[in-house]
Amino acid sequence: MSLEKLHIAVLMGGWSNERPVSLMSGEGVAAALEERGHRVTRIDMGRDVAQKLADAAPDVVFNALHGAPGEDGTVQGMMDLMGLAYTHSGLATSVIAIDKELTKQALVPHGVPMPGGRIVASEELYERDPLARPYVLKPVNEGSSVGVAIVTEGGNYGNPIGRDTRGPWQEFAQLLAEPYIRGRELTTAVLGDRALMVTELKPKSGFYDFDSKYTDGMTEHVCPAEIPEEITRACLDLALLCHRLLGCKGCSRTDFRWDDERGLDGLFVLETNTQPGMTPLSLVPEQARHLGIGYADLVEAIIEEALGKDERA
Template sequence: MSVAPTHVAVLMGGWANEREVSLMSGNGVADALEMKGYRVTPIDMCRDVAARIAETKPDVVFNALHGVPGEDGSVQGMLDLMGIPYTHSGLATSVIAIDKQLTKQALVPHGIPMPGGRIVASDELYERDPLPRPYVLKPVNEGSSVGVAIITEDSNVGNPIARDAEGPWQEFAELLAEPFIKGRELTTAVIDGVDGPRALGVTELIIETGFYDYEHKYTEGRTQHVCPAQIPPNVAALCEEYAIKAHNILGCHGTSRTDYRWDEEQGEDGLFVLETNTQPGMTPLSLVPEQAKHVGIDYAELVHMIVQEALRVHSPAKTDVQSQEAAHG
């Protein structure tokens, strides 16, 4: 008697700023899962998504959403209530990791260096700079470097920032202001397996102009990926150590990706964690598939590993719930 293939609903799209990237990730994931023999149902995130998932009756949901509401705990809480296993991190982890200030509060006490800074009301920026220039302004709860601005002495925004100057202050009521850290862009992916989390290496991102923002991340040719990064072994080891530590402290599952700025003039003391991404992209230009390929894990196998980890993570909880129901039945 043949066993029915595992049914995976791939959740993608949605209405966040990163919709198009999510669709690219989701379609790639769906194709890879079909290659691996899974039964796949793609679902474009909509307001009645709970009803659509209930109708689909998947064994597991592959969360290929980026940004709100797929990365901030909203979808995770919904799926928890529905009792459906899903990939990547859970509710509490998602709530903390998407909030850059909460992430600092979680990681810095454990010895992970991150830039200082504070949350400021956007209206304050029209009166005075919150930090000495140069400094960075970024939304507190967005991914993929959406809405990030670097304010320098030469910035064409005025001093203080003019109300009519284009920037994230026109879109977000509050922003996180951080000191600008000069140096190189580095990133390390982590993947869970039966033996625990594993760092996949370090990639350096060399940008033609500006910084590694949304456009550079998802426009072919705008950023050069050097994998493995040509950096000292001790700095590479520290990147991997911090990435695994952040993955564990935040309670990530499946995959995560930790991003850094490194001022090589300061050696190990110049390495700073910027953020840990709990829903890394899975597009052809994405960093997690690239690092996985470098260590011998092709795209289809990577997706398969993420699904299997989700089933492992959620099976004990599901069994416990079923046991409690039986005891009270």
């Protein structure tokens, strides 16, 4: 790829739970762009982010933020008002995709298989289970498996869940309760309008939580996944469908749970991430690399799409 030399602001950090990951993503992106000869301004987002962006006056912003307010539409709306070109998805897409319940409302009517479940007030959990055990509790609008708990029959959360037991119910007023789907963790990246590959994730802890995602050696990545061709094809097709239905730009990553005892009927979409990680352990760069797309080429491809589209979802 031959991208003209640009002034690019790399927006990273912020104050979400995913700040450390964002800083790693942002630094990786910035270093790759500098190696390609671009002028880079690194911006660790604070409350003065608008002023920093105005002062920098970049040609384009690479949004390497993860979590709110960099992935939920807040920063996107600000940059829209400022007239800045930026990578990844726009305001409306970001608002919907970070909210797991809104995502279901957008995708399920179009035939995307997703787990059932409902929003529950955390206070309710101290009185009764919202679903039959085992079930999963997760924040409605957090990423990177932040605050996810699997409630099992013989688990250590109590029955009902104890008020003083450590878990996401102490941190969030509302949670999404979903049936637990046994089986395997799969993920597929989309770049532009192309689904890349399917990776199977095998966490050594048995649960693909925040630490398993971002601690070297805690999760085995099998890329490409050793799964039947029909499951590979379904993951690729569904990831691209989710990307298009949600109106994603640049790259996205759709995560799946697959009950391999049920075949195609056991495949479920969990969520679509509109700003996937770009760290050394991240899945999008890994899948791109397997297809011969180097890290710097991946970064420039995301920027190229940002500069090629004026309208944002």
